Every structure is written in C-alpha cells, then in structure tokens.
Amino acid sequence: MCWLFLVIIINLTSSFCAGKRKSGFYFSMEMSKASIVFLYFGFVFIHCDAKSIREKPQAFESFNVSYIQNLGSCSYSVVFTTSCSSTTYTRDQISIAFGDAYGNQIYAPRLDDPTSRAFERCSSDTFEIKGPCAYQICYVYLYRTGPDGWKPETVKIYGYNSRAVTFYYDTFIPGDTWYGFNYCNSASSSHRWIGQTSFLFVVLWFVLYALI
Numbered sequence: 001m002c003w004l005f006l007v008i009i010i011n012l013t014s015s016f017c018a019g020k021r022k023s024g025f026y027f028s029m030e031m032s033k034a035s036i037v038f039l040y041f042g043f044v045f046i047h048c049d050a051k052s053i054r055e056k057p058q059a060f061e062s063f064n065v066s067y068i069q070n071l072g073s074c075s076y077s078v079v080f081t082t083s084c085s086s087t088t089y090t091r092d093q094i095s096i097a098f099g100d101a102y103g104n105q106i107y108a109p110r111l112d113d114p115t116s117r118a119f120e121r122c123s124s125d126t127f128e129i130k131g132p133c134a135y136q137i138c139y140v141y142l143y144r145t146g147p148d149g150w151k152p153e154t155v156k157i158y159g160y161n162s163r164a165v166t167f168y169y170d171t172f173i174p175g176d177t178w179y180g181f182n183y184c185n186s187a188s189s190s191h192r193w194i195g196q197t198s199f200l201f202v203v204l205w206f207v208l209y210a211l212i
Helices: 002-019 025-051 187-211
Strands: 074-082 093-099 105-108 124-131 139-145 152-159 162-168 179-182
Touching: 074 093, 105 124, 139 152
Parallel strands: none
Antiparallel strands: 074 124, 074 152, 093 105, 093 139, 139 179, 152 162
C-alpha cells in the first residue's frame, strides 16, 4: 500500500512540474514547491513502511516465571492459530506466560490436551486464562516440551485493561526454552517516535502551505 502511494505521488509531482515548465525564477519556485511535496510524501512513505516491519520471536533462556497468581483476578482470552505447515497434531506440553511492563504476569503451566484436539494443523484454539489484572500486554512467551513439534502462526490476547494484541510467530517453537516477544522496553520509545513524527508532519505541512 505504501509503495502504491509513493508511485502515485511521483506521477503527480512529475505532472505538476511538466504543467508548470517555464523559464527563470518562476520555474525555480515551482520546482522548489514540487520538491517539498515530494519530500513530504516521501517522509510519509518511510514512516508507513517502517511501521509495517515485524520482529521475529526470540529465545529467552533466563526468563523467570512468576508462580504468584493471587494479585487480583482477571480473565484473558488467548487465541492460538496453528500454522497449516505445522505437524498434523501435537502431544507436546505447551505453556504460556504473558504480561505488562509493570511486573504483572499471567502464567498457564499447561494448555495442551490431546483429547480436545488442540493445536492441530490449520486450527484455531481459544483458552480462557485467569491471572493478575495487568495493563497493556506487551510480552508473551511460549514453552514447548515433547517430541512432536508445533508451529503457531499467531497468538492473540484479549484483556480487560488491555487492547487486543497479536504476536506473529509463524515458526516452530524450539523445545525446552521460553520463546516469544517482549515489546515492553520499546513501548516508551514508540510513543516518543509517534510524537516526534507527528510534530514533523505538522511542520512540513505548514512549509508546504506557505510555498504553495
């Protein structure tokens, strides 16, 4: 979508310059305006493209699970989508831990149940997990132990004090290690990035308006 947007802007800018092709100072001013237009929308493109990048899950061997789950009682819906390139089924033990940036952690030691046909290839499974009342969920880790293997595609978590968040795995979970994502440390920097880019958008808009 961002690439298509940039191509359209390039075409419009070229047409604008062709329609204003005159000599002398007037042409230079028109070229300056066109350059500002191109710069502005080029910045929009870079910002849009950067936000579309997804990080890959990482192993976290030093991850510590909190077994203290009595700091409140909130319910979370966790939706697992198993990849169609996963094993047909898995008998492995699957655990999950997730939480916020303030130390609130929700832990489920075992989600798998062979009798319920959970985590089969191309399936979607929803679990209701109770734990401490957390704020915005910003990390999740999965733990697998067993011989079969399992490849989740996404893990989506719904919480009372948190907007729904989706973590994109699309890879086989390694055995006997916590594996997942932690966006908690980047949350504040993301907010600063949004504030800075918003300010720059406004400045560029005023410059564009003044020149045109």
